Amino acid sequence: MTPAYPLISDYATHFALVAPDREAVIFGEQRLTYPELSAQIEHCARALLAAGIKKGDRVATLCNPSIDYWVIFLATTSIGAVWLGVNPKYKLAECRYVLEDAKPKLLFVKPACEGRSSQDMVSAVQQDYPFIEQVVSLPEPTNSVSLSGTQPLSAFLSSGDSVSDQTLQQRQADTDRMDPALLVYTSGSTGKPKGALLSHYGLCFGAEVQNKHYQLKTPKVVCNFPINHVACVADTCCVNLVAGGTLVFQERFDPAQMLRAIEQERLTIVGGVPTMLLMLLEHPNFEHTDFSSVEMILWGGAALPLPTIKRLQKLAPRLMNVYGMTETAANTTYTSPDADLEELSETIGRPSPHMPCRIMDTEGNKCSVGEEGELQFKGDYLLLEYLNRPEATRDVYTKDGWLHTGDVGYWRDNGTISLVGRMSDMFKSGGYNVYPREIELLLETHPAIDMAAVVGVPDDRFQEVGAAFVQLKAGQRESAESLKTWCSDKLANYKVPKHIFIKESLPRLPVGKVDKVALKNSLTTSTKPTPQTVNE
Numbered sequence: 445m446t447p448a449y450p451l452i453s454d455y456a457t458h459f460a461l462v463a464p465d466r467e468a469v470i471f472g473e474q475r476l477t478y479p480e481l482s483a484q485i486e487h488c489a490r491a492l493l494a495a496g497i498k499k500g501d502r503v504a505t506l507c508n509p510s511i512d513y514w515v516i517f518l519a520t521t522s523i524g525a526v527w528l529g530v531n532p533k534y535k536l537a538e539c540r541y542v543l544e545d546a547k548p549k550l551l552f553v554k555p556a557c558e559g560r561s562s563q564d565m566v567s568a569v570q571q572d573y574p575f576i577e578q579v580v581s582l583p584e585p586t587n588s589v590s591l592s593g594t595q596p597l598s599a600f601l602s603s604g605d606s607v608s609d610q611t612l613q614q615r616q617a618d619t620d621r622m623d624p625a626l627l628v629y630t631s632g633s634t635g636k637p638k639g640a641l642l643s644h645y646g647l648c649f650g651a652e653v654q655n656k657h658y659q660l661k662t663p664k665v666v667c668n669f670p671i672n673h674v675a676c677v678a679d680t681c682c683v684n685l686v687a688g689g690t691l692v693f694q695e696r697f698d699p700a701q702m703l704r705a706i707e708q709e710r711l712t713i714v715g716g717v718p719t720m721l722l723m724l725l726e727h728p729n730f731e732h733t734d735f736s737s738v739e740m741i742l743w744g745g746a747a748l749p750l751p752t753i754k755r756l757q758k759l760a761p762r763l764m765n766v767y768g769m770t771e772t773a774a775n776t777t778y779t780s781p782d783a784d785l786e787e788l789s790e791t792i793g794r795p796s797p798h799m800p801c802r803i804m805d806t807e808g809n810k811c812s813v814g815e816e817g818e819l820q821f822k823g824d825y826l827l828l829e830y831l832n833r834p835e836a837t838r839d840v841y842t843k844d845g846w847l848h849t850g851d852v853g854y855w856r857d858n859g860t861i862s863l864v865g866r867m868s869d870m871f872k873s874g875g876y877n878v879y880p881r882e883i884e885l886l887l888e889t890h891p892a893i894d895m896a897a898v899v900g901v902p903d904d905r906f907q908e909v910g911a912a913f914v915q916l917k918a919g920q921r922e923s924a925e926s927l928k929t930w931c932s933d934k935l936a937n938y939k940v941p942k943h944i945f946i947k948e949s950l951p952r953l954p955v956g957k958v959d960k961v962a963l964k965n966s967l968t969t970s971t972k973p974t975p976q977t978v979n980e
């Protein structure tokens with residue numbers, strides 16, 4: 445299976461020709477058809493060439509999900525340059541790390557993001573980063589915010605008028621499908637973030653595979669993930685573009701706004717990490733929202749509790765649980781179109797037939813059914829390399845070319861895969877391997893528990909033991925001792941959390957996942973838990 449077009453931007457050109465009346469993107473009052481989107485991409489690509497952007501140069505963008513972001517991404521990749529998204533929630537130090545590592549030649553920035561001005565970052569760029577030759581300010585709905593030392597987007601775009609058709613077409617022709625298109629920094633849960641370079645082929649191939657499994661003709665979906673995340677660029681935007689669908693941009697996830705879009709825009713797909721779906725179901729407007737247009741609800745990144753899945757089944761004819769990671773450029777496993785509750789709640793489905801998968805033990809042997817090991821994938825669609833990190837690139841692949849995912853799982857009798865947890869999350873308690881996700885899944889079946897997170901913490905006797913952070917459902921009360929007793933009836937003694945903390949809420953990463961680094965950091969030596977429960 446190969447993508448129909450070599451470059452991800454080619455799909456915009458294709459649908460401008462075959463579906464000229466179809467809406468490609470919606471953002472507030474802005475609505476662009478595919479021909480209008482294609483024209484904006486070409487206009488921006490010319491301006492990038494006028495600015496001296498060469499093949500392989502990095503172009504960074506700091507803003508929320510919007511039409512501007514999408515146009516800049518597609519224009520950048522269409523001329524062989526590499527696009528990088530910067531999360532507007534990043535503090536200055538986080539922005540500095542990404543910019544210093546990627547060394548973009550050009551930076552697009554929104555004047556104000558997440559309630560604060562971008563001026564400090566722009567000033568730091570001008571003072572410390574000579575490799576950034578130009579900073580372009582994206583337009584605001586009003587002129588209330590401006591950035592000194594930047595060029596307005598309108599002036600930047602007008603410079604492209606001097607670039608000839610021949611120059612543009614030559615650069616596009618010189619771009620190969622295996623060239624890098626997207627630079628995504630991993631979350632850095634086990635160290636400093638690494639920049640994964642993903643190719644045009646990876647984005648196109650991955651999107652085509654996903655659309656084969658989705659089986660939707662012209663999808664319409666909200667994009668409200670941060671633009672620095674693969675869930676935004678690849679899993680949502682590129683997948684939708686390859687299908688010729690419609691993207692509805694929202695600057696951030698807001699359950700009320702998303703519920704409104706489901707009804708008003710007649711979305712056909714509703715997706716996100718489990719936290720997002722739970723927040724939709726808990727919102728006061730949920731009961732009054734019309735879901736009749738929704739053909740599929742999907743999630744990834746973590747498991748959903750069984751009661752939640754049962755509620756979602758009443759909203760859409762199809763539910764789907766998917767698995768993927770930054771380095772795979774796409775989801776690689778999918779539950780069946782007619783998946784039952786057991787498959788949806790206990791597995792990540794089956795590997796796509798287009799994406800070879802194996803599960804290997806620590807000795808390098810293939811695992812049999814029920815035997816735990818690391819998931820590994822193989823194919824040209826996988827990441828090209830980690831930027832500036834040849835050793836990390838070497839180590840992420842086996843000697844025979846399979847990608848280490850770091851995720852532990854096992855085959856079930858029917859060919860589906862159940863995840864156990866991350867190899868990096870695993871801890872040893874009294875010599876036994878403990879995978880936190882197994883304990884979390886059990887805790888989340890408790891009728892009083894809304895969400896749980898488990899981390900390993902030092903222990904004088906057992907080297908490490910489990911610490912569970914539990915968020916209860918509204919109106920529920922439980923003690924740590926009762927939860928420990930409940931776990932003891934269902935888990936081997938070395939798996940039972942030795943410390944349980946009952947919290948009002950769990951800290952989140954920008955994409956909605958629980959921030960386990962923050963949880964671990966909260967357990968310092970001076971605050972080592974002696975009581976078995978902490979209520980907040």
